[in-house]
Amino acid sequence: MLSRLLTITTQQTAALSKSTRQAIITLCTAAHGHDFSALFTFLLPDALHVLGYWEQELVSHAVVTTRWLQPEGLPILRTAFIDAVATAPIYQGQGLGSALMRCLATVIPEYTIACLQTERVSFYAHVGWELWRGGLAGRGEHGLIPTPAQQGVMILRLPQTPPLDLDSLLTIESQLPARIWE
Secondary structure, eight states: OGGGGEEEEEEEGGGOOHHHHHHHHHHHHHHHSSOOTTGGGSOOTTOEEEEEEETTEEEEEEEEEEEEEEETTSOOEEEEEEEEEEEOGGGTTTTHHHHHHHHHHHSOTTOSEEEEEOSOHHHHHHTTOEEOOSOEEEEETTEEEEOTTOOOEEEEEOTTOOOOOTTSOEEEEOOOOOOOOO
16 A cells, blocks of 8 residues: 555645745645645745655645634634645545545644544545534634534544534634735
8 A cells, every 4th residue: 555655744834945835836736626826825934734755756735724713612722724635636545645644643732623624524534533513603803703604624633622512613713814924
């Protein structure tokens, strides 16, 4: 199985070379079928990239940013928000994305919970993620903003995750674009 030959590393955005940034953009664009050229305008320097290499080629990627979630009845939780998950199309279905996501769960111990939004619920469920079944809302400067049309929000329980009711309301702070930095 190819996943055994995958080398996985992590790097913060600030430490990524220009060529690695371009490789991430190219990979995400190919995997998702839409342009990811603005990806780095949304990421702060401390965002953590989980990079999967097949020999010298970047073939799988995910990025972790800090967000804040609040399940109903619980305090606000420091959350590893996962985005830009991608595996090169020619390597999809061979276990590389699953291996990367399993590794990702081990490199985020400072977080209370992990969260992502996806249309590929079955893929993430296969590696331990759970679909949030309850209501969803954004939290902005003017309070809660219900998002009834939002779907595919999944969580991953980490060692510090408190007991959760997946049928309760989940609020997620509104995401602001990252500061543009050199």
